[in-house]
Amino acid sequence: MKPFQSMPWHALIWRQWQQQIQERQLPHALLLTGLPGLGKRTLARALAYFVLCTNHQGQQSCGHCRSCHFIEAGFHPDLLTLEPEAEGKAIRVDQVREMTTQMQKSSQQGGYKVVLIWPAEALNINAANALLKTLEEPEPQTQFILVSDQPSSLPATLRSRCQIWPVAPPSLEEGEAWLKPQLSEEQQPLVLLKAAGGRPLAALKLATPEAEERRHLLGQVMESLVRGVNPIEQAVKLKALALPALLTSLQSWLADSLRYGLLGKEGVQDVRQLSLYRQLYELMGQRSLLNLEKELQAMHHQLHTNPNVDLFLESLLIRLTQELHHE
Ligand SMILES: [Zn+2]
Structure with missing residues (x-):
């Protein structure tokens, strides 16, 4: 799969975002929610790459512009990811402050800047408050994308600043079609998918x-x-x-x-x-x-x-x- 693409079961959300982008209505902060194993981070990345791409091909990133080349090389100066330094640890307030300082500088590419935050429930209370201030007075041309498996543990004030996008599991047929080419002959996609409660990436882990x-x-x-x-x-x-x-x-x-x-x-x-x-x-x-x-x-x-x-x-x-x- 190309690094720029979301997954098949994200298609409806993708189309809705495209509509919002065309109408210049995409809110500056989005919160993607849903169970683990549904590809929320892939979807968030795909949108980040699309926002940063300077030469859209229809509803997709081009894969060839300077921005897309940065992404393929694994580093983009206008894309920041805010995450815990180790699994299970908190996202701290100084990480949020550092991000805010970065965001205040002008974009390297003269376009958008994007911040990915995951898992958003890892923000400790001070970090969440600092982020809240940034979301209340956003820099122009800045896109925030938060991802959370447990949105109910986020402060309500933070949630209310974001447009919430629940990511649902695919139908069994759609999940099976995605899973099958990634498994060996003797592995049964439908059995694994059901064992993982319908979550395709969780099913892949079971394999x-x-x-x-x-x-x-x-x-x-x-x-x-x-x-x-x-x-x-x-x-x-x-x-x-x-x-x-x-x-x-x-x-x-x-x-x-x-x-x-x-x-x-x-x-x-x-x-x-x-x-x-x-x-x-x-x-x-x-x-x-x-x-x-x-x-x-x-x-x-x-x-x-x-x-x-x-x-x-x-x-x-x-x-x-x-x-x-x-x-
Ligand atoms: Zn591009």
């Missing part, structure tokens, strides 16, 4: 060797726990896996086990583990599955405190064993 390995290992360990094998021995097998991804997988399996028990096969998101779901539901029942799901959510929050991995895995598997075998 990676790391995700396959995680599913395989976790599946083995869960089968062993079902058979009553010592959880401490099993914990060692999971040591190499990243804890957040492990917990996310486990949470979705518990949720699917519950759906399987209540709704049958049709209600399940990820159909690759049906026999395990059946066993988990039979052994644990609704209440235990619900309780465990809540506990896993709480454990997810504990990850910020960098827990001891061995102890964390052991206590996780001991809890699962207790619920499986009513110990």
Whole structure:
């Protein structure tokens, strides 16, 4: 895919933006919202590139002008990205101030300047306030594009300064058509897409060797726990896996086990583990599955405190064993 293009399921939003641009009605601050895995950043970038391109080809960037060449080279002097310095960290007020100073300088290309901000919920309160001031008195020819998976955790004052654009998942057919050419022969696009709750980029992540390995290992360990094998021995097998991804997988399996028990096969998101779901539901029942799901959510929050991995895995598997075998 060219770096300048949005994704097929963004077409409606793209057309609406084009209309606004033609009528010179595109608001100076946009907020793209929606679940992770829908390509919001790709869409935001595509608009940024389009705004910066000086030789539009219809509704697309040209890919050839000086501005497009900058983008292809990986650096554009009039494009700034405001993001946390490391994943999980905040966007700080001095980053916003630095950006504001940059924006006050005239554009290198004599045209627009664009600021991408993601994830916008990472702005700490001082940073959000500083940004708010900039949005209230914007420099001319400046375009802000904010991206957020959790818009409700943004200050209402900040949200109210932006035009909000919810990005929706594609239809299953559209998602499948996009996914298929990116998978190997034996991978099933529709199965992966459903397992990812209809989110194409999340489905692509499920298709990676790391995700396959995680599913395989976790599946083995869960089968062993079902058979009553010592959880401490099993914990060692999971040591190499990243804890957040492990917990996310486990949470979705518990949720699917519950759906399987209540709704049958049709209600399940990820159909690759049906026999395990059946066993988990039979052994644990609704209440235990619900309780465990809540506990896993709480454990997810504990990850910020960098827990001891061995102890964390052991206590996780001991809890699962207790619920499986009513110990
Ligand atoms: Zn161009």
